[in-house]
Amino acid sequence: MGDGIQWLADQDHWEHGVVFARGIGPTELAVRMGGIPGSLASPLTETEAWHLVLDLSTDVEDVVRVGSSGDWSFAVEYGMGDGRDNPAEISRDGVEVIVLEPSPDHPPRTFSYSRDGVVVCGFGLGDELRRWGEHPYLLLPDLTAGATLYPDGRYARPDTEHYRARDRHTLSLIESHFTLSLPREEANNERLPAFVVALSTEW
Template structure:
């Protein structure tokens, strides 16, 4: 059974976002996010990222950003930590026919967001719970899927979820749309005991673990 990505709604740790890419390896994803091919750690757990001495903010300097990368279900993925800005390079990540999805798991307000790029172009994006405002070169790319999932009315301008619905339920419905449309899956084990190589993508963390 697939883990899917709907469980990411409950994400409550210091990870900043998740990037998925189809068409490149996990290592190539790390490189396109700013990593150095020769400076990967041995595979480490989520808890061990704390041992890299990450400083998220430094006065007048870049904060530290790290990603742990792996592959599942035909997609490579990167878990971002600290002040990683790799996910902001989605167009670069998706060049040469690659597809990329960026999920930023902010809770409630401002909302979590989903961005999709393909072949170097930002295709669509929206906030979860705010799907009436969509952007990108193809803002309505997922409209039919959102309508079918009863997230939006067919006009794409009316939200169907009740105003008093918990944001976790609202987010889960939209993440289900993204999960099914792109076939995304991520095991919760990657944020527990599973080990993945880590790359520095910003600042100067200590990667000698």
């Protein structure tokens, strides 16, 4: 399964959104997120992507880097985060889409799963009691079998558990259910195809 996605919880500063899509390639995923084809001439590292969006001398506010792992294309987004704001639209025409939102300014971190233009389910990491979507119980068997929730719906994790351990635990269940992996070396250090994201995308 490669690197999985649990490592995201171990970062000192998880501030980039991650989008997975099954049924389209990486370039199409970037375009559906508002990426402008040809907007960046060469692949970028994570450091270069952050430099672009934080450089006040440019008008770039959002950048997405893309790749693939297993059956899924993935996109790592830096900046404003507009590209991952409409997962239902990204999932049109039978595509499956998973969004992992770090929400550094407004915890908790969140997970959502969309399919064929519909948000199927979502919840906060550490806030799995509150779920949304057309099928909010989709991952409930995983959450109970994995000892995140009791069968009666109560929260089952220890009150003293560190938030990183808690988030890693839930990410492990999501990782296993959907067979997800975000290659750590690629995401953090290697050059990946990159696109400037238009912030005023009309869906």
